[in-house]
Amino acid sequence: MPSISTSIALIGLALAVVYIALQWHLRATQDPREPPVIETTLPYITPALGLSKHTYFADLRKRYGKLPISTLRLPGQRIYVINDPQLISVVQRQYKILSFQSVEDRMSHKMFNFTPITKQLQKREADAWRTGPAHVPSPAHAQFKPLAPGKDLDDMNRIMLKSLEESMDDWVPPGSQSRRTHLFEWVKEVLVVPTTNGVYGSENLYRDPVARKKYWFVLAPIKSCTMLTHTRSFFDGIPTMIKGGGFLVKDSVAAIEFLSSTWAKGLQNGGHKKHSRFIQKLYEYYTERDFPIQDMSQLITGSAVAVLGNTLPTAFWLVIHLYSDRKVFEACREEIMAQVVHSKDAGGNPVRTVDITALKVACPLFHSAFREVLRLEAVGTGIRGVEEDHMLDGKYLLRKDALIFMPLVSQHLDHERWGADAEEYCYDRFADKTRPRVSNVSFRSFGGGTTLCPGRHFATTELLAFAAMLLLRFDILPKSGQWVVPTSLNAEMTTNMPAPDFDVDVEIRRRSDDEGLKWVWRLSESEHAAMLGDQDEHGNEKA
Numbered sequence: 001m002p003s004i005s006t007s008i009a010l011i012g013l014a015l016a017v018v019y020i021a022l023q024w025h026l027r028a029t030q031d032p033r034e035p036p037v038i039e040t041t042l043p044y045i046t047p048a049l050g051l052s053k054h055t056y057f058a059d060l061r062k063r064y065g066k067l068p069i070s071t072l073r074l075p076g077q078r079i080y081v082i083n084d085p086q087l088i089s090v091v092q093r094q095y096k097i098l099s100f101q102s103v104e105d106r107m108s109h110k111m112f113n114f115t116p117i118t119k120q121l122q123k124r125e126a127d128a129w130r131t132g133p134a135h136v137p138s139p140a141h142a143q144f145k146p147l148a149p150g151k152d153l154d155d156m157n158r159i160m161l162k163s164l165e166e167s168m169d170d171w172v173p174p175g176s177q178s179r180r181t182h183l184f185e186w187v188k189e190v191l192v193v194p195t196t197n198g199v200y201g202s203e204n205l206y207r208d209p210v211a212r213k214k215y216w217f218v219l220a221p222i223k224s225c226t227m228l229t230h231t232r233s234f235f236d237g238i239p240t241m242i243k244g245g246g247f248l249v250k251d252s253v254a255a256i257e258f259l260s261s262t263w264a265k266g267l268q269n270g271g272h273k274k275h276s277r278f279i280q281k282l283y284e285y286y287t288e289r290d291f292p293i294q295d296m297s298q299l300i301t302g303s304a305v306a307v308l309g310n311t312l313p314t315a316f317w318l319v320i321h322l323y324s325d326r327k328v329f330e331a332c333r334e335e336i337m338a339q340v341v342h343s344k345d346a347g348g349n350p351v352r353t354v355d356i357t358a359l360k361v362a363c364p365l366f367h368s369a370f371r372e373v374l375r376l377e378a379v380g381t382g383i384r385g386v387e388e389d390h391m392l393d394g395k396y397l398l399r400k401d402a403l404i405f406m407p408l409v410s411q412h413l414d415h416e417r418w419g420a421d422a423e424e425y426c427y428d429r430f431a432d433k434t435r436p437r438v439s440n441v442s443f444r445s446f447g448g449g450t451t452l453c454p455g456r457h458f459a460t461t462e463l464l465a466f467a468a469m470l471l472l473r474f475d476i477l478p479k480s481g482q483w484v485v486p487t488s489l490n491a492e493m494t495t496n497m498p499a500p501d502f503d504v505d506v507e508i509r510r511r512s513d514d515e516g517l518k519w520v521w522r523l524s525e526s527e528h529a530a531m532l533g534d535q536d537e538h539g540n541e542k543a
C-alpha cells in the first residue's frame with residue numbers, strides 16, 4: 001500500500017500530466033489565424049467557470065478590454081469575444097454567415113421538446129434564407145412583421161395603452177391615497193397584462209394569473225425569492241435549460257407544457273383568428289410550412305421571453321432612476337407637463353390629455369433618461385453563430401459552429417466613447433449636444449444590424465407611456481427614507497436587461513394635485529421608426 005506522501009505525489013503527477021495534455025491539446029487545435037486565446041490558466045475550465053457568473057464579461061473587459069477580439073475555449077465550444085465596434089460592424093454585415101437565426105434555433109432546441117419534423121423544417125427554412133437572395137427575409141423577420149411600424153403595430157399599441165389606462169386607477173387601491181409595495185414585483189404586476197394584451201390580443205393567455213405564475217409572475221428571478229419557492233416557472237428555468245440541464249428543472253419543463261398546450265387549445269379550429277395580428281402571422285407562417293401544432297404552440301410560448309423578459313426589468317430601472325434623483329424627476333416631469341393639454345368635459349370637469357407621440361418626439365430629456373437606463377443597466381451579450389469558416393475582416397479566422405459574443409458592457413461602459421462618467425447615470429446624456437456623438441454600434445441594448453429588436457417600437461411606446469403616467473399622477477417614496485439603487489450582480493445572462501439583486505420597498509402615493517382630474521391618453525401618429533437610432537446591417541444610422 002503506497003504511503004500518503006506517495007499517493008499525493010502520484011495525484012500531483014497525474015494532475016500535471018492532465019494539465020500538460022490540456023495545454024497541448026488547446027494549442028494544437030487552435031489555428032494561429034484565429035483570435036488570440038485568453039483565460040488559459042486551466043485550459044477549458046477557467047472560461048467554463050467564468051461563464052457561470054454574469055459579471056464575467058465585465059471582468060474580461062477590465063483584463064483584456066484592449067484586445068479587439070479574443071477566443072475563449074470551452075469544452076466542445078469556441079467563443080470569440082469582440083470588443084472592437086469596427087469588428088462588430090463587420091459581423092453585422094455578414095448576417096447570414098454570422099447568424100442570429102442559428103442561435104435562436106439552437107436555443108429553442110434546448111428549451112422545447114420538438115418533434116424531429118420541426119427541427120428539420122427549422123433547418124430547411126434557415127438554409128433557404130442563408131443560401132437565398134438578399135431580399136428573402138429570415139424566418140424571424142417573416143414571423144415578426146406585425147411589430148414593424150404600420151397599422152398592425154398601431155393596433156397593438158392602442159390595445160396596450162387602453163389596457164394601461166384602465167389599470168391605472170387601481171395602481172393605488174380605490175379609496176386609498178397610497179400603497180406600500182415591492183417596486184419590481186409591483187412593476188411586473190402592473191405591466192404584464194397590458195404588454196401581453198397588446199401583443200397577443202383579446203385571447204391573451206396571461207390575463208389568467210395561473211398562466212402568469214407558470215411563466216414568471218410570482219417567481220421573480222431574485223435570488224431570495226427563488227430560494228423561498230418550490231416551483232420553478234418557465235422563465236426561471238431558462239438559464240439551466242440552455243446549458244442542457246432541462247432534466248434538472250422539471251417544473252419549468254412542466255410550465256412550458258402547460259402554457260403551450262393552452263395555446264394549442266386556443267389555436268385549434270380556427271381559434272387563431274381571435275388572436276392579435278402578431279399571433280395570426282405566427283400561425284400563418286407555421287401552418288404554411290406544416291409545423292405540427294404542438295411545436296408551433298411551444299414556439300409561441302417562447303415568444304413571451306422576448307416580449308416580457310427585457311421590458312419589465314427596463315420598466316423597473318426606469319422608475320427607480322426617475323424617482324431616486326429629484327433633479328431627474330423634476331426635469332422629466334416638467335418636460336412632460338408642457339405637453340399636457342388642459343380642457344373641460346361637457347360637465348365642466350377638468351380633463352388632461354396627453355399625446356403619447358409627443359413623449360417620443362417633443363421630450364428630449366425624458367427620452368434621453370430612458371435611453372440612459374438602457375445603456376447603463378444592460379448586461380447582456382449579442383450572440384451570433386458561425387455558420388461556416390470565415391475570415392472576419394480578412395484578418396481573423398472564425399471557425400464553423402463557434403459562437404460570437406459581443407458583450408454590451410464593453411461598448412456601453414467604454415470611457416473613450418462615452419466619457420469619464422460612462423459608469424454613471426447621466427439622464428441628459430443623449431440630449432446633451434456638447435457631448436461627442438457616439439455611434440449606434442456602441443449602443444446595443446436593442447441589439448444591432450438586421451436583427452435589431454423588432455419589438456423596440458412597441459416597448460419604447462409602452463415604457464415611455466407608463467413612466468409618464470406615473471410621473472404625472474403618482475409620487476414614489478422609498479420606505480427606508482433613502483433611495484438605494486440596487487445592483488444586478490446576480491442576474492442571469494438570459495436577458496439583456498437584468499432583474500435587480502434585491503427589491504426596493506416603496507410607498508406609491510396619489511399626487512394631491514391629481515384630485516378630480518380626468519386623464520385621456522392618445523396615440524396620434526403612427527410609430528416613428530427611427531426614434532431609437534435605427535441602423536442598417538452596417539451599423540449606420542437609418543434616420
Ligand code: HEM
Nearest residue numbers: 140306307310311314382445446447448451452453455459
Ligand atoms: C426594453 C425592452 C426590450 C429590449 C431591451 C429588447 C432587446 C432585444 C435584443 C438585444 C435582441 C437581440 C437583437 C440582436 O442581437 O441583434 C432582441 C431580439 C428580439 N426582440 Fe426584443 N427587446 C425588448 C422588447 C421586446 C418586445 C416588447 C418584443 C415583442 C413585442 C421583442 C421582440 C423581439 C424579437 C422577436 C427578437 C428576435 C429578433 C430576430 O430574431 O431578428 N422585444 N430584443
